[in-house]
Amino acid sequence: MTPPTAETGRDGAKSRSGRTGGVVGRPPWVLVLPAVAGAAFLVLPLAGLLVRAPWSTMAVRLAEPQVLQALRLSLVTATLATFICLLLGVPLAWLLARAVFPGRRLLRALITVPLVLPPVVGGVALLLVLGRRGLVGQWLDAAFGVTLPFTTAGVVVAEAFVAMPFLVISVEGALRAADTRLEEAAATLGASRWTVFRRVTLPLVAPGIMAGAVLCWARALGEFGATITFAGNFPGQTQTMPLAVYLALETDPEAAIVLSLVLLTVSVVILASLRDKWTSTS
Amino acid sequence: MFRRLSRWAVTAPLAFTLAAALSGCGSSTPATTSAAPSSSSGGATTVTVFAAASLTGTFTELGKTFEAANPGTSVKFNFGSSATLAQQIVQGAPADVFAAASPATMKTVTDASLAAAPTTFVRNKLQIAVPADNPAKVDDLKDLADPKVKVALCAAQVPCGAAAAKALEAAGLKVTPVTLEQDVKATLTKVELGEVDAALVYRTDVLASAGKVKGIDFPEADKAINDYPIAALSKAPAPEAAKKFVDLVLSPQGKDVLTKAGFEAP
Numbered sequence: 035m036t037p038p039t040a041e042t043g044r045d046g047a048k049s050r051s052g053r054t055g056g057v058v059g060r061p062p063w064v065l066v067l068p069a070v071a072g073a074a075f076l077v078l079p080l081a082g083l084l085v086r087a088p089w090s091t092m093a094v095r096l097a098e099p100q101v102l103q104a105l106r107l108s109l110v111t112a113t114l115a116t117f118i119c120l121l122l123g124v125p126l127a128w129l130l131a132r133a134v135f136p137g138r139r140l141l142r143a144l145i146t147v148p149l150v151l152p153p154v155v156g157g158v159a160l161l162l163v164l165g166r167r168g169l170v171g172q173w174l175d176a177a178f179g180v181t182l183p184f185t186t187a188g189v190v191v192a193e194a195f196v197a198m199p200f201l202v203i204s205v206e207g208a209l210r211a212a213d214t215r216l217e218e219a220a221a222t223l224g225a226s227r228w229t230v231f232r233r234v235t236l237p238l239v240a241p242g243i244m245a246g247a248v249l250c251w252a253r254a255l256g257e258f259g260a261t262i263t264f265a266g267n268f269p270g271q272t273q274t275m276p277l278a279v280y281l282a283l284e285t286d287p288e289a290a291i292v293l294s295l296v297l298l299t300v301s302v303v304i305l306a307s308l309r310d311k312w313t314s315t316s
Numbered sequence: 317m318f319r320r321l322s323r324w325a326v327t328a329p330l331a332f333t334l335a336a337a338l339s340g341c342g343s344s345t346p347a348t349t350s351a352a353p354s355s356s357s358g359g360a361t362t363v364t365v366f367a368a369a370s371l372t373g374t375f376t377e378l379g380k381t382f383e384a385a386n387p388g389t390s391v392k393f394n395f396g397s398s399a400t401l402a403q404q405i406v407q408g409a410p411a412d413v414f415a416a417a418s419p420a421t422m423k424t425v426t427d428a429s430l431a432a433a434p435t436t437f438v439r440n441k442l443q444i445a446v447p448a449d450n451p452a453k454v455d456d457l458k459d460l461a462d463p464k465v466k467v468a469l470c471a472a473q474v475p476c477g478a479a480a481a482k483a484l485e486a487a488g489l490k491v492t493p494v495t496l497e498q499d500v501k502a503t504l505t506k507v508e509l510g511e512v513d514a515a516l517v518y519r520t521d522v523l524a525s526a527g528k529v530k531g532i533d534f535p536e537a538d539k540a541i542n543d544y545p546i547a548a549l550s551k552a553p554a555p556e557a558a559k560k561f562v563d564l565v566l567s568p569q570g571k572d573v574l575t576k577a578g579f580e581a582p
Contacts, residue, residue, distance in 0.1 A: 158509075161509050161511060162509070165509055165510075165511050166510060166511050167509065167510040183494075184494040184495050262497075262502070263502070265495075266468070266494060266496075266497065266506070267471065267495055267496050267497060267498065268494060268495050268496060273496075280498060281471050281473050281496075281498060283399075283400070283403070284397060284399035284471075284473035284498075285399060287403060
């Protein structure tokens with residue numbers, strides 16, 4: 035509801051309604067109809083899970099230690115993967131949006147490879163590079179005795195590989211949409227490029243980074259194919275929730291439903307609380 | 317330009333909604349089922365066979381034989397983990413024949429009264445698979461218990477994992493694998509790439525890898541032989557063709573193809 039005082043200042047009212055999405059008149063049905071269909075399409079499978087969930091045995095199933103173990107592993111690995119993606123992905127997005135160099139277009143296209151690649155193929159590709167006999171992996175093994183497959187670190191690597199494009203694309207989009215005049219102004223006032231990035235660019239695209247990080251985290255949390263292929267599946271070590279769900283589905287679909295619901299609930303709660311915290315500050 | 321774009325933006329979602337509404341009518345086919353529904357329209361019959369992943373090579377060959385012997389009939393396959401296939405059939409996937417890698421997964425289907433009297437058509441035995449150069453010098457089952465040897469096993473939920481557990485139990489060995497793979501092919505891939513030193517897989521998988529991995533027989537494998545049952549499904553859309561396909565698999569010709577791939581006669 036727009037307060038009546040805003041009506042007096044025409045410009046004020048306009049910008050306010052534009053920002054909060056206040057609607058003048060009824061929303062057109064050509065938008066509402068597909069929107070409702072779209073929401074139903076996305077939400078109905080969740081309803082399916084809720085309807086078929088074995089509520090009577092839920093408590094017993096949730097108490098199984100493997101559930102908590104897999105959930106904790108999922109949350110820890112997805113969060114670590116998101117941090118790695120932020121550390122490497124934000125500079126990469128900046129490079130793509132602000133720097134001029136030959137092959138930039140090609141690089142941008144190559145960055146989407148993990149999006150297009152079926153995750154299982156991504157996992158095989160990771161094995162070929164970082165595996166015990168991989169291009170880089172054999173050297174890691176010989177020099178440091180480090181092998182990534184079948185370790186929790188391997189899970190993080192697989193998740194980061196699949197999730198990073200989501201962050202890079204979001205942040206690059208935010209950088210392109212951001213007003214470069216502010217950066218130019220800072221530069222003319224004598225700020226170095228690094229200072230401009232830190233003091234002007236970063237705060238400017240913070241919402242884009244946050245959105246990218248959320249997408250990235252969610253993708254990492256649900257990652258299955260690359261993880262099971264590259265890191266394998268062992269309870270407590272590499273068995274994340276999606277892997278546990280997949281294997282439960284083989285013999286006990288009800289257990290799979292319970293695990294899926296746990297994963298969904300936890301992720302929705304985390305994402306919703308993040309979002310609230312975040313929109314209230316902006 | 318803008319006008320056209322906006323019109324498209326309006327009609328596209330509507331068309332999609334319509335298509336979704338039409339195709340969603342009363343079918344509960346799981347999305348993962350790649351096989352199209354069998355139909356006998358216009359004289360052309362399609363027989364849809366759901367078969368365990370380990371039968372991919374042999375059944376594809378038998379499918380060609382079947383099509384050659386029955387003009388106008390085509391065979392469609394849905395290969396996958398037996399447990400997944402069984403779930404899909406129970407959920408109403410339009411299959412004519414089910415060939416499973418274990419009696420337990422077939423039981424899921426017979427318990428739902430969707431098939432009667434399955435026949436065991438082959439048996440499969442485990443082997444130790446090692447990379448061609450065998451870096452950990454594995455030569456029998458007890459080497460797998462060495463903590464320095466990286467071992468991949470199938471997860472207990474899938475037939476090859478159940479068989480592996482049985483064989484290890486028969487040998488009185490405790491093996492701690494680095495990974496419990498979701499199916500036998502994934503387990504084999506880890507050996508092929510040299511990521512593990514050894515794995516327990518089926519003889520047929522070792523043979524199919526054509527020299528990329530080496531197979532080692534071990535006596536306890538006899539305690540964990542896997543029976544493969546096959547059945548024509550009672551709700552088969554093409555019941556006659558289904559029966560014919562099962563007959564082909566059970567025929568001497570079928571047996572010949574299967575034993576050549578490393579399966580044993582029941």
